[in-house]
Amino acid sequence: MRSLIGLLIVILVLMVSSCIPTRKITYLQESDSVKNDSLITIQKVQPPYRLQINDILSIQIKAPYDPQLVSMFNVSANSNGNASIQQAGGLYFSGYTIDQHGDIRVPQLGKIKALGLTLEELRELIEKRLLSEYFKENADLFVTVRLGGLRYVMAGEVSGKGEQTIYRDQVSIVEAIANGGGVPITGDLTNVRIVRQYPDGVKVHHLDLTQLEVIYSPYYYIQPNDMIVVDPLPQKSLGTGTTGLASFTTIISVVTTLVTTVLFFTRL
Structure with missing residues (x-):
């Protein structure tokens, strides 16, 4: 007996x-200090992203008073030059890939060092060169520089492994994981790792996605070329x-x- x-x-x-346990597989759980349906202020202002090798940029140049001159700089979707053509929601746009030397090649302007610059700094650099070499001050020049999609990699205990792309400027880690198929019940949400590249090397950041307070983390929003790694649970x-x-x-x-x-x- x-x-x-x-x-x-x-x-x-x-x-x-x-x-x-349910608490290990539930996203963004409210703590005792947070009441139901209470307003939570999210700090969305992030440090400006510094361009890296293999980033793809979309550069558009407009000058309504000189459209013929503008056509020399804007690469068409049918170009076979240095532009890498991407598709987003049925629309095509041409992009400039930052090569291994940290440069992009822009028609007429040639090589431009883009590595380590922010999007705003690169925009100002291109605009300054255009005004000094081609356009007049009264040309009403308008230059836009954007990332050609936010690319990242998912690995570990996830439903969709490999490279993913979201065509937005700002994406949270929860949105990125959902876009990649989510995390199965055997994935550990309490210790999700972000492997991020920096000019001086690679750093690993840890996030607990089961807690609502993770939205305050400076790593809650991913950056291009991030790797999201989810470990399996012991079960x-x-x-x-x-x-x-x-x-x-x-x-x-x-x-x-x-x-x-x-x-x-x-x-x-």
């Missing part, structure tokens, strides 16, 4: 330890099941096999 009670206790302990490596029913079925199968084996040998 005592052996049976002990066996039942062991089974219950294994079931409890092998189940995945996956144990192979005991992800739900209570699955764990119960697995444990019952193991116990039944053990009991059958013991009875077989005791009767020999």
